[in-house]
Amino acid sequence: MSLKSISLAHVRLISQYWTRFAVRSGSGLVYLLIVLIFGLSVANNLISPVEFLMVQQEKEMGHRDPNAVQELIVKLGKPVIKFVLGTKSIGEVAKEASQEPMMMGPLMMEKEDKTVAGRWALFLLEDRPALLSSIFLILVFGLPFAISFLAFNQTTGDIQSRGLRYLLLRTERSNIFLGRFLGTAIFSTGVIAFLILTIVLYLGLKTRLYPARDLLIWSIQGFYALSILMLPYIALCAMISACVSSTFLSLILAKLLIAGTLLFAVLGRLVWEPLKYIKWLLPWGWQNHLLHPSFTHWGCASLACLVYTAVFLMLGYRRFAKRDL
């Protein structure tokens, strides 16, 4: 990307317009609804049993039993954390859950688990608001599947309709490419902020399970993790969008690449162990580290996300700059 041809004023104007246009074009609306409904449903599935227990306790005993509530939260969060951190497969998690007696699981995470994953799980469940940790982990895993609904059509629609020719009379290709990428990223970040704010306000004002300070600190890190995680996936979609001339094909390719990379790694390792490294082609291998207790880990994961973003943007722009529009 030629830095000389980039005009910040043009990029700002294009990104602002693109953010507003996202809802009108439909892709933003679909993404907004999917993310809000998915995120709030995840929160509902994790928070409702805890609320139900608290209501039952207040009805039967007249007060809450914090130990029983914490026990249930750990019981709900443990399988999520084991699965998303990759220490257990979904089959093993399901088997363990079915073997544990209802409501009365082990009190806390295994304290003697001194492995890196064990300490990480303890941090997520005990040092940070466990419900919020579980919600964030599911969102970190799930949101990359949704992002392509927003980002698949950054340039491909206009390439298909040849509408970009009129815009190119007024600005450079680099400004369009970068402006639309930034507009998409701003929209995605806004939606994530709204979702997290809703969940955190609910947890803080309605359930009152955690101190406000803990919720605030952890929600800021969760917001940061989700926002920066979306960038490489948006950049990947920008690259695909610049390479193909059909919006439908762009959506399908984005879906196939994002989900297929993970699926191929998971299934491939069953056949040949080294195939698991395929997932490193995208941030799948890094992304959980954005919620790691150590600054080195989440700092490196953030950096990796930015590197992936830069690489995908460069590749996408190379194609966009050369192609017949």
Added chain:
Amino acid sequence: MEQEKRPGGLTALAVFNFIFAGLGVIGFIGFAALLGLKNVIPTENMQPDQKAQFEAFQEMGTMVFVALLALMLVSIVLEIISGVGYLKQKRGMGWRVGNVYAVFSMVSGIVSGLMMKPELGGGFNIGAIIGFVYPVLTLFLLNSTFKEGFTN
């Protein structure tokens, strides 16, 4: 006269209306079936939370049941009519009925929350917030982004 091109977002809104109406129909059938079966299903072997939920259903009066069913039905009808209106870009059938649907859905969400016990998702909870997402979004979009989109 040439018809103005429909914004993609309005088409998406119509599709969502039909999806939510379809889900509403399934919910309506399930809820209506529960009305007929609520005193027949045995609760002895249920888990404590399921049992509490089902007992709350059994304690609910028939009139409350019927009122909730009626609210669901009206909401479904309004969703389908406004969905067709969005596709045809009709001001009356789309914009007006869409606004009526959004306001009606929010009011019926509040009424349902007040009428149902917490075990059934009544009161204020995240489930209720999910129920408000689409009507609030509809109301906002119809009166801002798509306000000028109804040309017929």
